[in-house]
Amino acid sequence: MSEKQARITDIGPPHHDKFLPPVIKENYGKWKYHENPRPGVLVHVSHSGAKIWSVRCATPRILSVISIRKICELADKYADGYLRFTSRNNFELLITKEANVDPAIKEAIAIGYPVGGTGNSLSNIVHTQGWVHCHSAATDASGVVKAVMDELFVHFQEQKLPAKLRIALACCLNMCGAVHCSDISILGVHRRPPKADDANLGKICEVPNLIASCPTAAIRPTTKNGVATVEIEEEKCMFCANCYTVCPALPINDALNDGVSIWVGGKVSNARSTPSFSKLAIPWLPNTPPRWPEVVSAVKNIVDVWAKDARPYERVGEWVSRIGWPRFFKKTGIEFTKHHIDDFKHCGGTFATSTQMRHNG
Amino acid sequence: MTDNVKKHETPLLDELLKGPWPSFVKEFKTLQDKKAVANDLLGQLEYSYKTKLGYWKHGGIVGVMGYGGGVIGRYSSLAEMFPAVKHFHTIRVNQPAGWFYTSKALRTLCDIWEKRGSGITNMHGSTGDIVFLGTNTEELEPIFEELTKEGFDLGGSGSNLRTPSCCNGQARCEWACYDTMGLCYDLTQTFQDELHRPQFPYKFKIKMAGCPNDCVASIARSDLSIIGTWRDNIQMDQSAVLKYASDGLDIQKIVVMNCPTKCLDWNGKELKIDNSNCVKCMHCINVMPKALAPGKDRGATVLLGSKAPIIEGAMLSSVLIPFIKLEPPFKELKDVIGRIWEPWAEHGKNRERIGEFIERVGKGNFLEEVGIDPVPEMVKHPRENPYIFYDEYLEDE
Numbered sequence: 055m056s057e058k059q060a061r062i063t064d065i066g067p068p069h070h071d072k073f074l075p076p077v078i079k080e081n082y083g084k085w086k087y088h089e090n091p092r093p094g095v096l097v098h099v100s101h102s103g104a105k106i107w108s109v110r111c112a113t114p115r116i117l118s119v120i121s122i123r124k125i126c127e128l129a130d131k132y133a134d135g136y137l138r139f140t141s142r143n144n145f146e147l148l149i150t151k152e153a154n155v156d157p158a159i160k161e162a163i164a165i166g167y168p169v170g171g172t173g174n175s176l177s178n179i180v181h182t183q184g185w186v187h188c189h190s191a192a193t194d195a196s197g198v199v200k201a202v203m204d205e206l207f208v209h210f211q212e213q214k215l216p217a218k219l220r221i222a223l224a225c226c227l228n229m230c231g232a233v234h235c236s237d238i239s240i241l242g243v244h245r246r247p248p249k250a251d252d253a254n255l256g257k258i259c260e261v262p263n264l265i266a267s268c269p270t271a272a273i274r275p276t277t278k279n280g281v282a283t284v285e286i287e288e289e290k291c292m293f294c295a296n297c298y299t300v301c302p303a304l305p306i307n308d309a310l311n312d313g314v315s316i317w318v319g320g321k322v323s324n325a326r327s328t329p330s331f332s333k334l335a336i337p338w339l340p341n342t343p344p345r346w347p348e349v350v351s352a353v354k355n356i357v358d359v360w361a362k363d364a365r366p367y368e369r370v371g372e373w374v375s376r377i378g379w380p381r382f383f384k385k386t387g388i389e390f391t392k393h394h395i396d397d398f399k400h401c402g403g404t405f406a407t408s409t410q411m412r413h414n415g
Numbered sequence: 416m417t418d419n420v421k422k423h424e425t426p427l428l429d430e431l432l433k434g435p436w437p438s439f440v441k442e443f444k445t446l447q448d449k450k451a452v453a454n455d456l457l458g459q460l461e462y463s464y465k466t467k468l469g470y471w472k473h474g475g476i477v478g479v480m481g482y483g484g485g486v487i488g489r490y491s492s493l494a495e496m497f498p499a500v501k502h503f504h505t506i507r508v509n510q511p512a513g514w515f516y517t518s519k520a521l522r523t524l525c526d527i528w529e530k531r532g533s534g535i536t537n538m539h540g541s542t543g544d545i546v547f548l549g550t551n552t553e554e555l556e557p558i559f560e561e562l563t564k565e566g567f568d569l570g571g572s573g574s575n576l577r578t579p580s581c582c583n584g585q586a587r588c589e590w591a592c593y594d595t596m597g598l599c600y601d602l603t604q605t606f607q608d609e610l611h612r613p614q615f616p617y618k619f620k621i622k623m624a625g626c627p628n629d630c631v632a633s634i635a636r637s638d639l640s641i642i643g644t645w646r647d648n649i650q651m652d653q654s655a656v657l658k659y660a661s662d663g664l665d666i667q668k669i670v671v672m673n674c675p676t677k678c679l680d681w682n683g684k685e686l687k688i689d690n691s692n693c694v695k696c697m698h699c700i701n702v703m704p705k706a707l708a709p710g711k712d713r714g715a716t717v718l719l720g721s722k723a724p725i726i727e728g729a730m731l732s733s734v735l736i737p738f739i740k741l742e743p744p745f746k747e748l749k750d751v752i753g754r755i756w757e758p759w760a761e762h763g764k765n766r767e768r769i770g771e772f773i774e775r776v777g778k779g780n781f782l783e784e785v786g787i788d789p790v791p792e793m794v795k796h797p798r799e800n801p802y803i804f805y806d807e808y809l810e811d812e
């Protein structure tokens with residue numbers, strides 16, 4: 055590093071003004087309404103009459119610099135070099151000439167970035183790191199997402215669903231992707247408590263730290279063959295992998311027991327019903343790379359049943375509230391088990407405490 | 416720069432090159448002829464697909480001088496088989512507000528990252544940062560120097576503030592009730608120290624949405640959620656309502672019956688809104704954007720405490736300030752942020768998020784500490800249990 059120059063720190067991100075197309079700068083805060091001329095395209099109209107077309111294109115979130123440069127070329131060609139990314143890992147070309155919209159769509163699709171995700175459609179799946187680079191992943195993230203989106207692709211391209219459909223995936227219950235408020239959440243789960251590598255644990259880990267890391271106090275110090283190690287009270291473990299995060303000699307990943315759970319009915323928008331958490335639909339499905347057929351068909355089944363049965367603008371959770379959970383399980387054919395009944399803190403609030411039931415039908 | 420590249424067979428991953436959805440495997444393969452790290456990453460991932468296990472190790476304190484976050488240490492536990500990913504550190508880079516870019520700025524980022532790292536990115540991470548996936552410890556300082564020279568800085572990790580993020584707000588949405596991007600930039604600049612140096616019990620995230628649709632999921636994914644809303648009447652263009660009706664929209668069924676507080680009335684000729692009962696949910700506006708719009712007295716609701724499950728279970732943010740005006744320099748809001756950080760930073764336990772802290776000490780006590788009066792908007796309903804804790808009681812003299 056050069057000693058001559060002062061080291062630059064604490065400058066924060068560049069100001070967004072540098073990156074806004076002129077039509078946005080001129081009409082900032084002056085937009086009047088928008089239309090959705092076709093799936094994947096929004097046109098915003100200003101009080102001044104100015105317009106901007108946004109063409110929404112899917113990405114796999116993992117992008118190489120080679121692909122980003124291709125996307126830049128697309129932006130240069132049709133959008134004067136202006137684009138943005140969305141909260142769900144799509145990119146949007148910000149186009150001022152209407153004549154550029156159709157060719158931009160055509161070319162985006164041709165280079166592998168499909169257009170859609172607006173209105174009552176399925177947008178991109180928000181997801182986490184998985185086997186690509188996290189230590190506690192109970193499943194892969196990108197592979198499951200790819201397999202599910204391949205199957206549900208038509209719902210990204212069209213806007214024929216009853217309401218918006220938001221799917222998210224996290225590869226362990228730490229949920230970097232905060233999947234807990236999605237219409238359908240795909241969540242990796244561990245099911246076998248960590249097993250201590252007794253011979254090495256004392257050497258590579260700090261035992262007091264390790265004990266403190268467990269949220270349920272399931273880890274106790276012990277001695278085996280004369281060396282300090284720990285033991286796990288298995289019935290207390292809820293498989294969070296915190297201990298493995300702190301201590302690599304306590305592996306939790308396990309090919310036989312790790313798998314995928316499915317949760318439904320959460321949402322974040324305040325439209326109609328208030329924001330809510332997703333609830334457990336399927337506690338465990340096996341990890342079956344490369345295409346996870348069990349997970350794909352479970353998700354597709356829920357989407358199909360909802361799409362057929364829901365009223366207009368009824369998100370998955372709103373639909374279930376109307377028909378009731380017993381009927382959700384009946385219509386989807388999903389088995390209800392003891393694992394569906396909460397047994398963590400404050401679980402009592404989730405028990406049914408009334409006689410209101412739809413016995414007939 | 417082109418590495419001496421060894422390619423691995425990837426029959427399982429190749430299955431994921433098929434199908435209409437963009438393939439992440441293809442992204443890795445675009446770098447196959449240039450980067451050993453891309454090949455070893457593919458190799459290790461193929462091995463994960465074969466064995467159904469991940470092979471990354473956590474930890475190791477790595478970073479740039481003077482910062483306590485922004486770089487995440489990551490090591491392969493299969494370094495003998497895949498030496499190029501022995502170190503595979505992640506770098507979080509501040510995104511511009513609203514994720515707006517020019518192709519020029521993106522190319523600059525690409526050039527730095529192709530030279531100094533794997534060339535693989537996440538656009539973007541779930542907190543909002545640009546995420547650079549995979550480099551060596553030795554490259555960290557040079558990357559930092561090159562990024563800052565181009566006007567970019569690192570994001571947060573560990574017990575730091577995370578890069579605040581926001582929806583595209585007034586830049587491209589008629590519903591934005593305040594300037595989300597302006598506020599996001601301002602807060603990010605104001606709290607540079609908190610963003611770069613750990614000073615909290617645990618992470619703290621701020622997300623800003625311009626209206627109750629909450630396109631950045633702030634209510635679920637940020638400790639501090641700032642969601643635009645309004646307090647006067649919905650703006651309505653009655654003739655545009657009629658146009659929706661004549662174009663075939665079933666206003667009774669789609670709009671009126673979905674209003675959560677039953678405050679809409681439609682007689683086939685006129686839409687009436689009982690604005691005093693409207694809870695500003697956005698549904699009617701979402702369905703008829705050309706006819707309806709949020710009111711003119713705009714601001715935001717400030718909510719606090721959402722988080723993913725670790726440790727005490729997932730939480731949604733709950734109301735702290737029912738309505739606040741948000742105009743630069745956002746003095747009142749910044750003042751509140753300082754006041755909520757203080758008791759948490761001082762009394763929070765290690766790795767206790769602010770939502771958990773509030774549950775532990777009691778929201779009432781927390782409000783008292785922060786100097787905000789309790790109001791009914793803060794609860795779904797008053798308490799049901801009779802175990803009321805009193806700080807003081809009366810006694811005979």
Ligand code: HEM
Pocket residue numbers: 183187188189190228229230231232299473487505507539540541542543544546570577620636722723725
């Ligand atoms: C050490 C392995 C981990 C890796 C590689 C990892 C990686 C990441 C990355 C890259 C992001 C996005 C960051 C950004 O956009 O700035 C993220 C966000 C997040 N991480 Fe992790 N993470 C790890 C562990 C954890 C753990 C153990 C927890 C929980 C205690 C956790 C909870 C979260 C949450 C809640 C988010 C943000 C979600 C949101 O903003 O919606 N992560 N993580």
Ligand code: HEM
Pocket residue numbers: 263264266267296299300473474475476477484486487488571572573574618766
């Ligand atoms: C009680 C001990 C520890 C616990 C419970 C713990 C837990 C965690 C958790 C939950 C995260 C995700 C946090 C986030 O997303 O911000 C994390 C991240 C991380 N931890 Fe630890 N950890 C511990 C000790 C360590 C140690 C000893 C090291 C290094 C030697 C370390 C290095 C890291 C690094 C580099 C990250 C990167 C992710 C980030 O900063 O965001 N941790 N740890």
Ligand code: HEM
Pocket residue numbers: 088140141142143144171177178180220322323325583587588589590628629630631632701
């Ligand atoms: C002017 C109209 C709107 C604009 C400009 C807008 C913008 C956006 C953008 C750019 C995204 C990221 C989308 C993606 O990548 O797929 C998004 C996501 C989202 N939008 Fe909107 N949106 C609008 C209307 C709505 C409406 C009408 C609703 C609800 C009824 C809504 C709720 C959401 C939600 C829940 C998300 C996903 C957040 C998440 O889970 O990460 N938005 N919005």
Ligand code: HEM
Pocket residue numbers: 801
């Ligand atoms: C050892 C202490 C207590 C004794 C001996 C006691 C005894 C009784 C008795 C005999 C009744 C009338 C039952 C009936 O109508 O047949 C009653 C009713 C009731 N008790 Fe207690 N009680 C005790 C403590 C409490 C406490 C601590 C609470 C509140 C926290 C409480 C709340 C009530 C209520 C609300 C009713 C009325 C229930 C109803 O009519 O629905 N009791 N109690």
Ligand code: SF4
Pocket residue numbers: 182183184188189190191192224225226227228229230231
């Ligand atoms: S969700 Fe879990 S496994 Fe996945 S990246 Fe986050 S911490 Fe790692």
Ligand code: SF4
Pocket residue numbers: 247248267268269270271272273286290291292293294295296297298306
């Ligand atoms: S996985 Fe979680 S609950 Fe289980 S022992 Fe480890 S820290 Fe404790």
Ligand code: SF4
Pocket residue numbers: 582583584588589590591592624625626627628629630631
């Ligand atoms: S949150 Fe509201 S203001 Fe922001 S982009 Fe979404 S709809 Fe528009």
Ligand code: SF4
Pocket residue numbers: 326673674675676677678679688692693694695696697698699700
């Ligand atoms: S915004 Fe929501 S609550 Fe208000 S009138 Fe419209 S539908 Fe009803």
